[in-house]
Amino acid sequence: MKMMLLAGKEILVANVNGKHYAIPNRCTHNNGDLSKGTLEGNVVTCPKHGQRFDLTTGKSIQGPKVGFLKLKGKDTSQFAAKVEGDDLLIDLG
Numbered sequence: 001m002k003m004m005l006l007a008g009k010e011i012l013v014a015n016v017n018g019k020h021y022a023i024p025n026r027c028t029h030n031n032g033d034l035s036k037g038t039l040e041g042n043v044v045t046c047p048k049h050g051q052r053f054d055l056t057t058g059k060s061i062q063g064p065k066v067g068f069l070k071l072k073g074k075d076t077s078q079f080a081a082k083v084e085g086d087d088l089l090i091d092l093g
């Protein structure tokens, strides 16, 4: 899992069992740096308040927790990514 700057945007790219996924690097809750979070399978967890995103869809599968509050998560975008030769191609749309 790694953050890349592409066209001025921070993009999080992750290699999950040889397949690459790309989503915005900043959490939809409060701009947490997802590249500093954890990756388990195809799920990335934000280091700030624990919101969890499915990298394959960009969907929030668990909202943030702030103190005792469990908030509703907000989905993020998901970009198509593929390897061609030595290049990783990401479609920012």
Ligand code: FES
Pocket (backbone or CB within 6 Å): 027, 028, 029, 030, 031, 032, 046, 047, 048, 049, 050, 051, 064, 065
């Ligand atoms: S900033 Fe990511 S869960 Fe709050």
